[in-house]
Amino acid sequence: MAFEKREKKYFGTNGVRGVTGVDMTPVFALSVAEAFGTMLGEGKKVGVGRDTRTSGPALSSAVRSGLMACGCDVVDFDVIPTPGLQYLVLNHKLDGGVMITASHNPPEYNGIKIIEADGTEMGDERTLELEELMIQKGFAVSAWDKVGECTEEPLARKLYIDSIVAQFPKDCGKGITIVVDPGNGPAAATTPEILRRLGCNVHTINAEFNGLFPGRLPEPSPEGLANLSALVQATGAAFGVAHDGDADRAIFVDENGTFMDGNITFALLASYFCEKNPGGTIVTPVSTSGIVEEVGKKYSCTTTYTVVGSIYVARTMRELIANGENVVIGGEGNGGIIYPNHQFCRDGGMSAATMLGFVAGKTEPLSKLIAELPSFTMYQEKRKTAQAKEIVIHMKTYFADCPIDDRDGMRITRGGAWALIRPSGTEPLVRVFAESQDPAEAKTLLDEIFAEIKPYLE
Numbered sequence: 429m430a431f432e433k434r435e436k437k438y439f440g441t442n443g444v445r446g447v448t449g450v451d452m453t454p455v456f457a458l459s460v461a462e463a464f465g466t467m468l469g470e471g472k473k474v475g476v477g478r479d480t481r482t483s484g485p486a487l488s489s490a491v492r493s494g495l496m497a498c499g500c501d502v503v504d505f506d507v508i509p510t511p512g513l514q515y516l517v518l519n520h521k522l523d524g525g526v527m528i529t530a531s532h533n534p535p536e537y538n539g540i541k542i543i544e545a546d547g548t549e550m551g552d553e554r555t556l557e558l559e560e561l562m563i564q565k566g567f568a569v570s571a572w573d574k575v576g577e578c579t580e581e582p583l584a585r586k587l588y589i590d591s592i593v594a595q596f597p598k599d600c601g602k603g604i605t606i607v608v609d610p611g612n613g614p615a616a617a618t619t620p621e622i623l624r625r626l627g628c629n630v631h632t633i634n635a636e637f638n639g640l641f642p643g644r645l646p647e648p649s650p651e652g653l654a655n656l657s658a659l660v661q662a663t664g665a666a667f668g669v670a671h672d673g674d675a676d677r678a679i680f681v682d683e684n685g686t687f688m689d690g691n692i693t694f695a696l697l698a699s700y701f702c703e704k705n706p707g708g709t710i711v712t713p714v715s716t717s718g719i720v721e722e723v724g725k726k727y728s729c730t731t732t733y734t735v736v737g738s739i740y741v742a743r744t745m746r747e748l749i750a751n752g753e754n755v756v757i758g759g760e761g762n763g764g765i766i767y768p769n770h771q772f773c774r775d776g777g778m779s780a781a782t783m784l785g786f787v788a789g790k791t792e793p794l795s796k797l798i799a800e801l802p803s804f805t806m807y808q809e810k811r812k813t814a815q816a817k818e819i820v821i822h823m824k825t826y827f828a829d830c831p832i833d834d835r836d837g838m839r840i841t842r843g844g845a846w847a848l849i850r851p852s853g854t855e856p857l858v859r860v861f862a863e864s865q866d867p868a869e870a871k872t873l874l875d876e877i878f879a880e881i882k883p884y885l886e
Contacts (some may be wrong), residue, residue, distance in 0.1 A: 437563070439555045440853060445539030452530075452538045454490035461494025462539050464563035467554070468523055468567040470576075471497030475520065475543075477505040477513035477584075478528035479614050479674045482536045482639035487528045491540070492578055495526070499570035501577050505584040507637060509517045509614045509675035511775035512588035516581070518547030518580065518771060519591070522809050530885050531675040532647035535640055546746075547771050549739045558571035570745045587618050587872065593625045595770060605670040608780070609656040611646055612638040615675035619777050626784060631651050640850050646673030648763075650687040657685030666787050667794050669780045673682050676738075677763040679780035682794040690763035691717035695801055697765055697779065700786040701756045702727035708756035713737065714839045715848055715861055716756040716761040722802045729756065735836035736850065742772040786821040805867035807874045809860050812886040816851030818857040819884045826880055845869045847877060858885075 429613055444460070445758035446452035468474065474495050478484035484507075492502045503522065505513055510527050517525040520530060525543030529605070542550040542558065550558070561567065570576070581587075606628050610616040616635045618865035623630050633655055634643030638812045648670040652666075660668040660681055698710055706727040713736040714722055721731040732748065734740045743759045745768055746753050751753040759765035765776035768783070813819065822837050827830045833839040837850030852859060858881070862874035 429435070434557055436552070437559050439559065441739065442531065442549065443527075443531055443539050443541035444531075444775055445537055447536050448538050450482075452484050452487070454482070456650070457487045457490040457528075457855040458494040459562050460542070461491040462567040463497055463515055463558045464524065464526065465498025465500045466496045466561055466566065467558060468498075468500055468576055469568075470570055471501070471504060471525035472515065473501045475503045475505055475513055475517045475522050475525040476528070477508040477510070477525070479510075479625060480507055480612060480637045480639045481528075481530065481535065481539075481673070484528050484639065487540070491526050496578060496806040497569050499574045499576050504578055504580045504581070507614045507617070507775060508584055508588065509618055509671075511676050511771065511773050511777065512618065513590055514543055514547040514773045515588050516584060517545065521545075522650050527674065530646075531674045531676070532672040532803060534645060539577065547773055548742045548746075549773070551716065551739060551743065563568060580691035588777070588855065589618055589622050589625070591770070592622050592781050595778070596626055596781055596785055597816065599627035600788050601626040604626075604784065604788060605629040605631070605663055605665040606636065606784065607631045607633065607660045607663060607665045608635045609643075609648075609653065609668065609670040610675065611637050611648065611671055611673065612636060612641050612643055613646065613673050613675055614672060615671040615776060619669065619671065619780050620676070622781055623784060626781060628784065631655050631665065633659055641673075648672060648679040649822050653681060655680070657681050657687070661685045667783060669775045675776040678765075678776040678783070679763045680783060682798060684796065688798070689761075691719055691806070692798055693763055693779070693783075694759050694761060694765060695719045696724045696786055696797065697753050697759075698757050699726070700722050700782060703727045704764060705729075705754060705756040708754040709748060709846050711741050711748065711755060711758035713741060714833055714836055715761055715850070717800055717804050717806050717866060718846065718863055719804045720761075722804075733833065733835075736750070738766065738774050742766055746772055750819075753866045754770070799833055802865065804863055804865055805870050806861060806863040807870055809874070809878075810852070811860075811878075812856060813858050813884050813886065814856050815884045816856070817857050819881050820849055822853065822884070823881065843869060845873045847873050849877065867886070
């Protein structure tokens with residue numbers, strides 16, 4: 429079982445994005461929707477949601493128009509986290525969904541994610557089919573008496589909140605204070621309520637819908653979360669949680685306001701589920717830190733690696749489960765975690781609740797629990813090059829005596845270190861990761877790689 433990436437014209441790993449009014453226009457959004465509507469056919473029902481970006485209403489209107497023009501009925505979920513839309517598509521038994529979001533990109537961007545009926549993002553083969561319809565303008569526009577209708581679902585966010593709250597014991601957060609920074613995105617209406625309903629005392633910052641993102645940029649960074657960290661310390665909170673622009677990821681700070689790397693988050697949340705399901709399977713891309721695999725081993729859990737991208741993680745999880753494996757958790761090192769008992773997509777709201785569940789069951793503060801994890805050092809660098817593929821070919825020969833995983837670029841293991849050399853799918857770049865529990869070993873491997881590929885770099 430292996431999922432391979434295919435080259436696409438418009439779409440990347442997680443949808444299509446562009447600058448509003450330049451690359452991302454209502455005309456383009458209409459074309460995407462007409463192509464998707466054509467693929468689905470008349471009479472199918474599609475959910476549409478958006479984040480808080482200023483261009484969202486215009487693009488959402490274009491998407492609804494394109495779908496209805498091709499005979500699809502639309503359920504408008506308005507402003508909602510991407511995982512909220514995905515949950516509703518799956519549990520309302522809709523035929524698909526369209527999310528208007530640019531996720532972590534700056535405010536001037538917007539984008540579109542296409543969701544399949546199973547709640548996962550559209551895969552490569554179907555996306556290539558959709559793009560071909562867009563290029564050829566092969567849309568099946570319906571006759572006047574077959575045009576679709578649009579209805580609203582005013583309870584959309586509540587249904588999503590209910591689904592997460594139901595996963596945890598009642599009042600499991602009683603007596604625990606948490607600070608939430610939704611970043612002026614759609615999670616402003618969901619994550620604080622999820623945690624309150626679980627019994628927490630919740631403080632918020634940047635908790636109003638605002639597509640200008642005045643509090644901070646949509647990508648949570650240590651600098652951007654300085655106010656969150658300060659409020660955590662001022663309120664004596666157990667932790668703080670922030671979301672990206674569409675809330676499919678969660679980024680945390682501990683009780684001291686210290687920013688937590690996404691790999692650390694994944695390791696902690698993996699331990700929460702692995703402890704409950706020893707001997708299970710963790711699924712993650714080849715770019716994820718070895719700390720996750722190491723934590724899994726403590727509970728006799730194995731780790732299965734995939735190509736980079738949450739869609740490949742989600743679909744690998746589904747295949748493994750279909751084959752009878754006990755998959756306990758999946759995710760990436762960027763704070764995007766997938767919970768198979770909930771749904772097969774990254775879910776920031778679920779991550780916030782899971783971190784609560786993890787902390788609630790411990791007597792030590794989060795910083796101490798992090799300190800008890802195995803220590804790994806990862807270096808991540810990127811370089812401009814027009815020869816990224818040639819670099820991979822050359823380095824396969826260079827590291828011919830090492831175990832190589834070439835499902836996405838190439839990942840080699842040497843001694844106690846591993847390295848990933850991976851061409852960017854959207855830019856003329858090569859990305860290089862190197863990691864070891866011995867920082868010097870990881871740095872030596874990284875330097876060796878860059879010395880060898882120097883002739884290929886710009």
